[in-house]
């Protein structure tokens with residue numbers, strides 16, 4: 001990377017007076033971007049040496065470009081998969097590229113007719129503090145007027161909340177009176193799934209790790225029951241809390257939990273497979289038993305499929321506003337773990353992958 005920067009500077013010096021002016025302006029205005037580059041593929045838990053921190057001066061905006069100062073960065077489980085070499089549902093981050101991620105922040109410079117200085121937006125351009133982007137970039141979404149903190153638009157009112165909404169409603173198709181089980185129930189996606197399930201009239205059982213998270217799921221999120229998979233006998237508790245069997249299992253975790261749930265699925269059950277975080281740190285994910293192996297072997301098979309939130313991209317705005325109303329009315333509660341300091345992003349990712357986060361994991365930059 002150092003070589004590349006040296007090459008770029010040399011090209012500027014030789015080739016373009018304009019480029020030198022831009023760089024000087026960037027330095028004077030103190031428009032500096034700090035970013036994480038992926039430098040190594042992890043084996044197991046991603047350690048600090050998987051990334052290098054890089055700083056670049058921001059050059060003058062061209063027409064239709066904006067500069068966004070990121071206030072909060074979202075830390076999500078899917079990031080681990082993108083650090084692997086193999087293709088998943090999205091292409092891997094290449095070595096030397098900016099680490100993938102979404103942030104929320106304000107436009108601080110604009111040469112765009114679409115966005116003006118001061119506009120609040122979310123943008124999916126990776127672990128960066130100062131983001132230059134074309135205004136046509138599809139991942140830039142305007143944050144609606146709200147009294148809520150902007151970080152919420154990375155969680156309950158952002159990608160995880162919409163994931164919960166689409167996965168539950170479009171794949172899970174809940175009906176009043178049905179039994180819904182949701183794993184990682186205190187987390188960003190799971191907490192919204194559970195509460196939407198209650199609003200749909202379902203009997204909802206959450207699964208979470210440890211007594212504190214389970215108490216939160218029962219008493220704050222108001223799910224009917226919560227199983228502490230670290231301390232309870234999962235199968236016994238599932239039988240006790242789901243006397244009529246399970247109609248929908250919202251899969252976030254995989255592993256032993258899926259095998260236990262599979263034993264109680266009713267005929268006609270639906271399983272939206274959102275993720276299976278218990279396997280994300282595997283050194284050979286292709287050899288792992290996934291929910292598809294477990295569910296596909298059942299007779300009858302439940303209706304199950306992996307879904308990705310971007311399938312419903314054209315409905316993002318409408319769905320965010322539905323979720324926004326629920327939060328404003330107090331029908332949906334949320335919780336965040338906000339870690340101060342961009343330098344703590346790698347540890348925050350490890351926390352998410354080991355359950356140390358409690359609610360949506362955010363980095364305050």
Ligand code: NDP
Nearest residue numbers: 077184187188189208209252275276277278308309353355
């Ligand atoms: P969360 O906020 O729920 O954080 C992750 C949680 O997963 C942890 O807090 C922990 O909760 C649980 N967990 C971590 N490791 C394990 C493990 N080994 N076994 C069991 N549980 C574990 O994350 P999100 O809500 O952002 O993501 C939840 C799931 O949704 C993930 O699988 C993610 O990949 C998926 N997802 C899928 C999307 C899609 O479009 N398909 C989009 C967004 C997310 P606890 O302490 O309770 O165990």
